[in-house]
Amino acid sequence: MTQYHPLTPHEAIELAKTLPGPFTADTNLECREIGDGNLNLVFHITDQNSDKSIIIKQALPYAKVVGESWPLSLVRARIEREILQEEYRLCPGMVPEVYHYDDDLALTVMEDLSDHVIMRKGLIDGASYPLFAEHIGEFMARTLFFTSDLGMNQQQKKEQQGRFVNPDQCKITEDLIFDEPYRIAQNNNYDPAIEDEAEALRTDEELHLEIALLREKFLTHGQALLHGDLHTGSIFVTPESTKVIDPEFAFYGPMGFDVGAVLANLLLHYVSLSGRIQEPSAREQREAEILNMVREVWTEFDTRFRALWASDLVDPMAKTPGYQQLYVQQLFRDAVGFTGAKMVRRIVGLAHVADIDTIADASEREYAQRKALAVGKALIKNNRRINTIGEVLDLVSSALTVVKA
Amino acid sequence: MTQYHPLTPHEAIELAKTLPGPFTADTNLECREIGDGNLNLVFHITDQNSDKSIIIKQALPYAKVVGESWPLSLVRARIEREILQEEYRLCPGMVPEVYHYDDDLALTVMEDLSDHVIMRKGLIDGASYPLFAEHIGEFMARTLFFTSDLGMNQQQKKEQQGRFVNPDQCKITEDLIFDEPYRIAQNNNYDPAIEDEAEALRTDEELHLEIALLREKFLTHGQALLHGDLHTGSIFVTPESTKVIDPEFAFYGPMGFDVGAVLANLLLHYVSLSGRIQEPSAREQREAEILNMVREVWTEFDTRFRALWASDLVDPMAKTPGYQQLYVQQLFRDAVGFTGAKMVRRIVGLAHVADIDTIADASEREYAQRKALAVGKALIKNNRRINTIGEVLDLVSSALTVVKA
Structure with a gap:
């Protein structure tokens, strides 16, 4: 018809x-x-x-x-x-x-959600979202847990995985996040001022190895039904409410990919603040607020995910002592690696973020870009040995000490 | 119609x-x-x-x-x-x-392959298959490599993975291999003489943790199109020819699962020899022959898989230095863990192997069963740190020293 x-x-x-x-x-x-x-x-x-x-x-x-x-x-x-x-x-x-x-x-x-604003715009405009970490932690914990082998019938999960085979959308991610930023590619798009950084990405074999390993997880680890593109442009907010939109990249993949998307976009906003807020104490206060959101997004997710494990597990084998600890540890490490990969691609790859691109002053914009790359690379290189969100924040801090304004 | x-x-x-x-x-x-x-x-x-x-x-x-x-x-x-x-x-x-x-x-x-014999029967009858390791190494290397993201278009692989969603068959494996042997279950089937062993399997939390981790790989790691049931009863042989049959358990899973199936069934035959061959020097010679097949199956697979990586890779990212090494190391570790899991289930679970069940003398049969469990448990517990097939053979040897005839 x-x-x-x-x-x-x-x-x-x-x-x-x-x-x-x-x-x-x-x-x-x-x-x-x-x-x-x-x-x-x-x-x-x-x-x-x-x-x-x-x-x-x-x-x-x-x-x-x-x-x-x-x-x-x-x-x-x-x-x-x-x-x-x-x-x-x-x-x-x-x-x-x-x-x-x-x-x-x-x-x-x-x-229609037009009483909400796109979170990326809200953050750029300086708004605060005190309930966001709790909300997105709840959203990720429930959607990831209940679509995984932990929270749903394992045979129905396989059928569901088949319905969410999404090759074209996955191909975009595979190319734009896990491939093109690390080589010369037509889609790449970056400021000539950071050609040295782009060149360094192309020749850093330690980085390439970690990206190849993260990419293998993206290609093969059908852990849960992901949103698949959970950046702050896919989230509508008010101070009281959080609504997630645009899940057209959904597929069965590694849980850490969604968690990493949220963390990466908060950290991209964090590194943009030096170019957005002149007044030192206001800037420091906002930086602390955003870093605190990073910490809380993980801890809220972690707490709620473990609570679901206690209350709603359909898989008795997953009660085996030690299993949850290793499972969540790996999920966290994956999230940290994906966070880094998503930061890098937003600086040198096809699609950027307004948080950084709209910084008016060219040298401040370049500084923010260099900070994003330093943090992204540090997270990628350390993903397989990191254990706590505190270590992530320490890595962010130490990566930034070597970037010159 | x-x-x-x-x-x-x-x-x-x-x-x-x-x-x-x-x-x-x-x-x-x-x-x-x-x-x-x-x-x-x-x-x-x-x-x-x-x-x-x-x-x-x-x-x-x-x-x-x-x-x-x-x-x-x-x-x-x-x-x-x-x-x-x-x-x-x-x-x-x-x-x-x-x-x-x-x-x-x-x-x-x-x-019709009735000019061949089922390999399990051939081994029990004492036949030798000098080309088997080479053949099965080639079969596994080619089928696993060319159905994975390494050897086929990554978008077509996703569609293919969707066509091979196979929940009912996977459920059989999930229950019989990764669940029931470690608890009281109606399907379990073992000699009352080894009740102590069955009880030990049910209370060994170190073992349960490794099984839970291996099971998670089986549930989520869509690495390649597996045969899914590659034991010696699914292989037809002559001294010159090897033909693989019965792939009805096929699905996208971890490569090590197929490799482990072959190794497990050779090791199950190996531990049966003390109950099958009386004469010490003949027995020792056959034991050495079977252990050598174990070594060769891995080395033939490993060599051929790496050769395909050099000749037929469709994924440029996989050329990243260090990636192949980590990939094959993990594949090997998975294979060792699955080998152990498949040995354990053939002793206490629903389906047994004729190699051991047809040993006429009850105490010899019990001895073979205890040996299978000792080797299986050692491989499961060490899977995450093992690196070479030589270490596997050392583990087999040391596990057997504590089993009393």
């Missing part, structure tokens, strides 16, 4: 009118396309006669960021919709509610 | 007549059902007017070993047929050729 084609705003409105609730037939709808335009159309549809609104997200069959030459399977729309429903079941109120979907059109109709 | 039902021998003959070659229309076919009857019907169909013959293997929807109460998905027939075709492509002549299949009837028509 509905052969795939990108919707026009007019078609989006017509579709919205046919849906059961929230709009009535005599509604007066307005539609704006608000997507960042990389991979999807995002229609924001509001009723002019009420405060009701919805989002229609439609996948595009290519990545616009590099033109139409990078084709992407539309299967990710089905995957995104299915994981949103699964996450909603596990963490009600922490992801947008799915109202309707059409897999032929590769679209999902969902809750 | 052909709704699933178990074929009668008469129906098997009628089916054989409709197939293109090897039989002509006026053929005179005879059919014998020769399956061991656990999971499948196996029809051996021979032409009385020629030397032509075929095998028709049909999956049953339950495991007969425990009655009809253990239902098994017929999807394994499709999986077995697909992996046979893949293995035939990678190692022509080392698996039966598939002539025809019918997924509705869950059957595969394939090459």
Whole structure:
């Protein structure tokens, strides 16, 4: 019936009118396309006669960021919709509610969250999110635990893993995070001022070995159903609320990859502060606040994950003394390695972060970039022997002492 | 058209007549059902007017070993047929050729290998297979390498992994190898004479931790397309030829699981020799021969796997200095752990091996069982720190010094 084609705003409105609730037939709808335009159309549809609104997200069959030459399977729309429903079941109120979907059109109709702001923007604007660590810790603990062999039937998990095979999206990650930053590649994108840093990344064999090992985990370790792209641009926040969006990179992978995404983006914001806040005491206070979020994100996750292990384990074998300790230790080490890999790629790879790119002063921007690379490389190189979040913060501190402003 | 039902021998003959070659229309076919009857019907169909013959293997929807109460998905027939075709492509002549299949009837028509003998029987009968280590090393190196991220396109591998999701068969392994031997379980089956050993398995927390870690690899590490049940009862041999059969447990798992299956079954045969060969010098000679096969299976695999890495790598990142060494070291350690787990389960778990069960003298049989457990436990407990096949053979030797005849 509905052969795939990108919707026009007019078609989006017509579709919205046919849906059961929230709009009535005599509604007066307005539609704006608000997507960042990389991979999807995002229609924001509001009723002019009420405060009701919805989002229609439609996948595009290519990545616009590099033109139409990078084709992407539309299967990710089905995957995104299915994981949103699964996450909603596990963490009600922490992801947008799915109202309707059409897999032929590769679209999902969902809750409008425009009373929230994108966390990356909120942080750049200086806002504080005192409940964020608790919320995201809860989100990651529940979604990772309950989709793993620890928290769900192990045979159903295998079938679910099969439904979330997501090669095109994984390929983007494999290339942009685990490959291109470490060689000359057309997609790479960095300031000529840090050519020395880019060159060093390409020739550092200690780093390459750790990246190859982390990449092998990404390729083979089907531990849990990941969000797959859990940076601060995929999180909507208010001081009271946290909502995770855009799980189109979902697949079964290593738990530490999601945890590392959150930590990396907080640390990228942390290293940007020297270029954003002039006044020393205000800067130091904000730096301490962000580092404290890094610590709390891990400790909240760790506490809640272990609590689920105590309360909701479906696997009696996992009660074996010593097993949880080794499991969580490895998860943490993986997270630290992925944190580093995600920091490095945001400086020299295709996609950057606004936290650093919008620093107005060129030398301050360069300083932040060099700090991000120093921290990222230190975390990557130490991932296999690190044990505590305190050690991570010590590594961050010691890595920064050698970067010159 | 052909709704699933178990074929009668008469129906098997009628089916054989409709197939293109090897039989002509006026053929005179005879059919014998020769399956061991656990999971499948196996029809051996021979032409009385020629030397032509075929095998028709049909999956049953339950495991007969425990009655009809253990239902098994017929999807394994499709999986077995697909992996046979893949293995035939990678190692022509080392698996039966598939002539025809019918997924509705869950059957595969394939090459008859009855000029070969089941290796377990051949070993028990005292035969030597001087080319076996080379052959199986080649088989494992090629099937594991070329179905992994090292040797095949990484996006196609993900799709292939999805096609080989095999929950029912994996569940059998998870229960029989990684769970039941370490607790009181209805399926367990062992000689009352070794109740002390069974009790020790149930209370040994060091062992339980290693088993839990090995099991986690089995559950999550989608490294390569495994045969999944590569014991000496799944291998047909002559002194000149090796053919691998019965890959219905195939799934994407840790490479070491297949390697460990071969090593475990050679070691199980090794510990049975004291109960099978009276004459000391003949026994010692055979023991040395079998231990040498253990050494050679690993070294042949290792050599060939590394050679493929040099010649056929599709993943440039895997050329990173040091990566191959860590990769193969971990593969070896996994193999050693799985070797131990597979030895233990064949003594106290549901399914035993004829090598040991057919030892006529009860005390000799008990001695062999205790030796198998001593070696198995030593390999499990040392798997995470072992580095060479020489160390494995030293561990075997030292584990046996404390077992009393």
